[in-house]
Each structure stands twice: as C-alpha cells, then as structure tokens.
Amino acid sequence: MGRNTYFAFKQFRVEQALCGMKITTDACLFGAIIPVENATRILDIGTGTGLLSLMAAQRSSAKIDALEIEPGALAQAADNFSFSPWSARLNLHKKSAQDFSSNSEEKYDCILCNPPFFTGSTRCPDAQRNMARHDDSLPLSELFQALKNNLVEETGKAWLLLPSDSDSDACREADNAGLHLCQRIEVASSTEHQPHRSILAFRHKPAPLKQQRINIYSRHPEYSKAATEILSPYYLKL
Secondary structure (H helix, E strand, O other), rough: OOOOEEOOOOOOOOEEEOOOOOOOHHHHHHHEEEEEEEOOEEEEEOOOOOHHHHHHOOOOEEEEEEEOOHHHHHHHHHHHHHHOOOOEEEEEEOOOOOHHHHHHOOEOOOEEEEOOOOOOOOOOHHHHHHHHHHHOOOOHHHHHHHHHHHHHOOEEEEEEEEEEHHHHHHHHHHHHHHOEEEEEEEEOOOOOOOOEEEEEEOOOOOOOEEEEEEEEEEOOOOOOOOHHHHOOOOOOOO
16 A cells, blocks of 8 residues: 555545554455444544544444544544544544543443554654554553453454464453453465464453454455455445
8 A cells, every 4th residue: 555645535535644654454454344333332542544433434323432642643633533524423532542441431332453563673763653653652461451441341342453473462461351352353465475464353251263364465466355345345446
C-alpha cells in the first residue's frame, strides 16, 4: 500500500500525513474481518488515523469510542472522524488505555486494538513513529488489564492484530488477566509464505478455539478470493 497523504475507501477517506504509522493492508484486513455488525458499543484503543473506527462505523450502528495520545495522530483522527458520514457516532478521547480503563466504568461488546508491538528493538530517528511501533507506552500486560476492565462479561470480545511471533506473549498476558483466546486468524502474504500477522480474539469465559488462515495474495499484486471478499466493501478497486 502506498505512502500517500491519504487513502480513499468506498465510503470514507483517511488522511494520514500527521501519523507515525501509515495505513497497511494488514490493518485494513483486520478492520474488515472483525464481526462488528451486531455491536452496540465499540472501543478502539490507539486509533491512530481512526481507520479501525471508521471501518467499524461503516458496518455497524454502534457508538464508538476511540483512544489516542499522540498529538499528530489525535489531530488526524479528529479530522477523519469529522469528515466521515458517521461523525455523530465517533467519539475521540485524548487518553491512554490505562487512564481510560481506570477512570471509566463503560463496558464494550467489541474492543479493537492494533497495538505497538516492538519491545527493546532499535529505535528510528522519528519519535512519532517510535511511539506508534514500540510498546513502552502500552505493554501487553497493561493492555490486557484494560481489556478485562472494559469488556462486557458475557459476550464481549477483544480483537488484537499482532505479529505472529507475539502470539505466545499475548496468550500469557491474557491468561494473567483472566481472559481466554477464542479465535486465531493467521495472515500470510500467500500460500508460499509463513504467517506474519495474527488476528486474535479474547473473551472472559473459555470457549472452543476457532482457527483459520487467510492468504492476502494469490500472486502479488492480485488479491486472493478470500481477501477480495473481505476487503471489497471498502476498497475502491475491488
């Protein structure tokens, strides 16, 4: 996906010039695959450009709260929300997941998060990009505590997009917080590649684990049939 200053979808447009992390195919697939149609309250942790909230708003009638602390991303998300068809249902909060969770009694039946996932790795000169990519401000242990506090007890699900090699760390922290993995979707570039991302769903109560794999391309740049079906409600050229 190109590094344009904006990305145009079928029903909305996302400006991204002010954000450290730009829109990626993985994030779009994540936003498109989460079953939000019946959700009434959605929480988007670390919204960045606002992409996941906007994608969820297109397929639901839910009230959506989005959290962001980085000033550039906060300003970008505010603009993207205000120019969307669903601005009345999109609420942006300048709060971290930790602060929001500890000061709010709101419960959500769907929580979305594409968290920063690098730990202790080499930093780049761009401080804004570092905040978006590194977990200093939102360690998995604190993220899962926030998920536990804000997730509806009976039917709520929290969805995360993580590198495949972070699965075990996420499951360990979920277990420490009293949450249980109920769905894993492995994402690979093609049948010839190993999965590079995992879409994970957690809930309060144990449930049989559902697993699947999605290959993004049949042969680059041609999307696979599965990816086309998932992304077609959003992508202009699908």
